[in-house]
Amino acid sequence: MALNTTTNALLAGQAFWGPVTATLDWCEVNYQFSRYIAEVANSFSNLFTIGLAVYGAAQSVTEKLPPRYLVGYAGFALVGIGSFMFHATLLFEAQLMDELPMIYVASYCCAVLFDTSRGFDLRQSNAGQLGVIFMVFNVLFTWSYYTNRNPIYHQAVFAVLMLTTTFRTAYLLRHGEISKRLHQAQRSTIARMFGSGAATFAFGFLIWNLDNVFCSHITRWKQSVGWPAAFLLEGHSWWHVLTAIGTYLMLIGNTYLTLCIKDDPNNYTVTKVHGLPRIQRTDGAKKQ
Template identity: 30%
Template sequence: MSVDRHSKASATYTVASESSRPNIPAASRPGASTVDASKTYRRHVSLEVPGDLILHSDGFLRRWPILGPPDILSQDYVITRYIAEFINTFSSLIFVLYGVYGLVKLYQKQHATLSRTIPYFGLMGVGACSAGYHMTLKYHTQMSDEISMHLLVTPLLYRIFTIQTSPQHTRLIGILLLTEFTVVMVVHMVMNEFLLHAVTFGLGVLLIATRTVKLVSQRVPDPFTRKKLRNIGLFGVGSFLFGYMVWLIDEFACNPLIHIRHSVGLPLAFVFELHGWWHVFTAIGGYIAVEVVDMITSGEVHKDPTDQLAWPIADVARFIGGAPGAKKLN
């Protein structure tokens, strides 16, 4: 999952080679791996990009240090030549794991319809596209990474706004959401326009949160189960916000984090790859959103849902939810 913005290359050429590589630290890129910089330089011709990026002739985007010379490359492909950002790639797959877990649990139920599976596939799509981007750092995989966020939000919007509605209303909502998704995808990928993508995604998340809170109050009769679902939902929101805070730290404290990773060395340095933790916490938040929406729109809200949730959500729900009929002691 990416929120980096890349501009297109200009026509200025630079050359980096093993014989001419500078002996200084590599680029300070959030989420970049940290080993000996001398291992990351290979002979190639690159296109200079405005700002702090280079788009290389092999199709990869890499950064320079902000205060460094323009021919210094970042530390990508240092664990293996096939994966640009090792931790960021594999942490993205947590989305896929949660999606698979949700599908397995869903197919064990009696009423596992196709419409209920789509949000789980959307969650898996986010992880697959994010992993593809962090593995290759190519422009088209970055576009797919960002568009995949709508693959998760759009089905959730459809489910919460078509619950117990007429066929005409359901059809209208489907047409509107499909049109919105198509317009955002085309504009974002063809024009490289980020604002429309960001605004529509943020608005979608806000609509899901507010509508879900209302539906929980309306459709969950048991007070204990209603409280449990609210607590689970709050944990999901908190997880997403904490992940965003971690991402901000990774952006603005990049150089200190790089020094820490160099100091502690592998494998402990992986702990300080904060962009990977952003993936972890947003995956938890996304999975919770899918589960809560599925429960309230399918009518499966008459008993405690804790046991069917994946780790660590189930343990957190037990910890903060108490037991049925528990009373506060004076």
């Protein structure tokens, strides 16, 4: 399944992490600049993911949102950390640290969307049943993926989870009983946030595939341009940046959606700080 076997022979021969054992290798030249970092751009581009996750987690704490949202952002950060380790080492164990959290977080966010009862008391909702389904699904996926080690299987399952989340979001925004709990302006904001996030995520997926398909051509362009400017041609790094933005926007949209469904919609709003949307409690909610 390797996409690229190009390496800096001198540094690769002294690679701190040893031979590549991952089932995937990307278009970035391995060990080009350091014997400690296999793919520099693909590794450090994950700092953008981690930064957005920390920003989202800070919102959850500052606005005193229910713990389920902080858990979601913690998982988002874990994906970035795991991806950093994967691209830095190109070891199969580190690949699992990247790919498994992607499934865990996607399935968790999907499960949250199926808890639509009022209030956040876990004993008065179907959260317990959803938690069992979530755990069983992820245990089975972890076992099956570790057994067959086929990246296409991982990508297919992740795609199904993302599509389920998308369709579930659209359903909730149109469902008679559920949609009546939201104002038209709130439904529009949620649709805009989630739609923009999904489109950004899809564009990142396109860049990822173009980087794979045209790797040999892009590698020659990098050599012609030279570094550091050639870092701008690292397509998989742009996948990290774009999917981080897309994930953040979708999380904001679905956080706002589920807060409005399970609580008083008038207690929350979406504002922008330095161009980034964020969830805020209204003044009335803060005074309660």
